[in-house]
Amino acid sequence: MIHLLSRRNAIKACSVAGAALVLPTSLPVTWRSGDPPVPPPFSVPLRTPPVLTPTHRTSDTDFYDIRIQETDQEMLPGIRTKALTYNGIFPGPTIRAQRDRNTVVRHTNGMSMPAAVHLHGANVPRSSDGYPLDSITPGQSRVYRYANIQPAATLWYHDHAHHMESEHLYRGLAAAYLLSDPVDRLLPLPSGAFDVPLLIRDAKFDRNGQLVYIHDDFMDRPTILVNGRPQPYFEVERRLYRLRLINASNIEPFKFQLNNGNRFLQIASDGGFLRMPAVRQEIELFPSERAEVLVDFRSLAPGTSVVLQNSLSATESKRQIMQFRIGDNTSWSTPDPDLIPGWEDDRMPLEHAGIPGWPTDEAPLAPATQTRQFIMHFDANTSEFLINGQSYDPNRVDATIKHGTTEVWKIVNADAALGIPHAMHLHLVQFRVLDRNGEPEPAYDAYPKDTVRLHPGDVVRIQATFNSFTGLYPFHCHFIDHAAHSMMGQFEIVP
Ligand SMILES: [Cu+2]
Incomplete structure (x- = not known):
């Protein structure tokens, strides 16, 4: 872990040390004309993206229309920032879907560039996957059909247009897609206004408050945005909240923690509920990973606050993500604290807290009939990010997979010397992480x-x-800037 961000830390350490001579971080930052107009932390309220209303419904399907367009957004207070958006807002509207009920979304591309919409984490046919070359040309529409044939999960949709996905995501094409199922609704979980998606990312603004996109700019995206607002505050009631943490950044890893010893009860990972919820002090999420957590504000005094932090951040300005302000309202309704043994008892081991009635089924570990190895590696000579020494070629199939079979993939990050992190994402499937460096992966990450x-x-x-x-x-x-620079392959499932 110590070497996780050594490349960026090494470079940042120099600049931070240099800056500290001029401007101690304990003093208020004074306005300089060249500074971006980013407000102090916790001075703007959190926004929750609106839930999209279907244009019409049938007995088994919800139909939606979304327009992809460039528009002005208020991200920084009082400033209009150009962004790429779904339906004119950043993040885009939240889609709420039900398991085994169809969601049909017609996306119309109002931009001057191609778009492709990928529903990240979804089990969908190729025609609705948002495959990079299945793009929507400007002025045209494409209909995506999601049958929602998978367990409840925090999914998200974002742009995937070939070579443009990185900039399109950066400029705003991201939104939550929350899939619910009967188990989800039977469990005593916070719902409605107490079930909050948080799309968390970093960005760079210029002095006019406009987004600056520089490819793979891992050193200089200094501003944290949560649901499109810089380091917001969120006024909460004294009760449990369900927070859906989504790392929506291009290339920024987060290790989330709450200050003052507050903890998370992690209930779900990328693709749905954990078999056993886990009490966590820290939750590490690389780009596109998700974690659903319960946070307990019940015992906190009105007027106090809790800060969500990124303990991986090399700079103090990016360490503070958002603030929860505890209000007067107390709600002792669901869930019954007795249903969550271990949650409030500090003496219990912090490994697992079982919740009665929790789904405990796991995908069967079918024996693997094929093993493969994929080595992720940055070629400093060509500045390309490669898999098994090759850059992405849409005409090459990197793995031909027999339908119905199970495979084990060994994935290697060969960039230890350069200190570059990666994150491997497979479309279509949810998988199990068997082990990491020879050690079994903890259940909450597996x-x-x-x-x-x-x-x-x-x-x-x-x-x-x-x-x-x-x-x-x-x-x-x-790390989608890597993908846009060739770190992509493709598998073909054949009958
Ligand atoms: Cu990478």
Whole structure:
């Protein structure tokens, strides 16, 4: 872990040390004309993206219309920032879907560039995957059909247009897609206004408050945005909240923690509920990973606050993500604290807290009939990010997979020397992380996953069963600036 961000830390350490001579961080930052107009932390309220209303419904399907367009957004107070948006807002509208009920979304591309909409984490046919070359040309529409044939999960949709996905995501094309199922609704979980998606990312603004996109700019995206607002505050009641943490950044890893010893009860990973919820002090999420957590504000005094932090951040300005301000309202309704043993008892081991009635089924570990190895590596000579020494070629199939079979993939981050982290994402499937550097992956990080973190030098093994659709799907690094620079391959599932 110590070497996780050595490349960026090494460079940042120099600049931070230099800056500290001039401007101690304990003093208020004074306005300079060249500074971007970013407000102090915790001075703007959190926004929750609106839930999209279907244009019409039938007995088994919800239909939606979304327009992809460039528009002005208020991100920084009082300033209009140009952004790329779904329906004119950043993040885009939240889609709420039900398991086994169809969601049909017609996306119309109002931009002057191609778009492709990928529903990240979804089990969908190739025609609705948002495959990079299945793009929507400007002025045209494409209909995406999601049958929602998978357990409840925090999914998200974002742009995937070939070579443009990185800039499109950066400029705003991201939104939550919250899939619910009967189990989800039976559990005593916070719902409605107490079930909050948080799309968390970093960005760079210029002195006019406009977004600056520089490819793979890992050193200089100094502003944290939560649901499109800089380091916001959120006024909460004294009760439990369900927070859906989504790392929506291009290339920024987070290790989330709450200050003052407050903890998370992690209930879900990328692809849905954990078999056993886990009390966590810290939750590490690389780009595109998700974690659903319960946070308990019940015992906190009105007027106090809790800060969500990123303990990985090399700079103080990016360490503070958002603030929860505890209000007077107390709600002792659901869930009954007795249903969450161990949650409030500090003496209990912090490993697992079982909740009665929790779904405990796991995908069967079918024996693997094929093993493969993929080495992720940055070529300093060509500045390309490669998989097994090759850059992405849409005409090459990197893995041909027999439908219905199970495979084990060994994935290697060969960039230990350069200190570059990667994150491997497979479209279509949820997989199990078997082990990392020879050690079993903790259950809360093992399943169900669609993206696996690879610290510099890490070797992980994942196991996936390809038993839904056939066709050609990508797998790629979800440090999406790496993917846009060739770190992508494709597998084809054949009958
Ligand atoms: Cu990468």
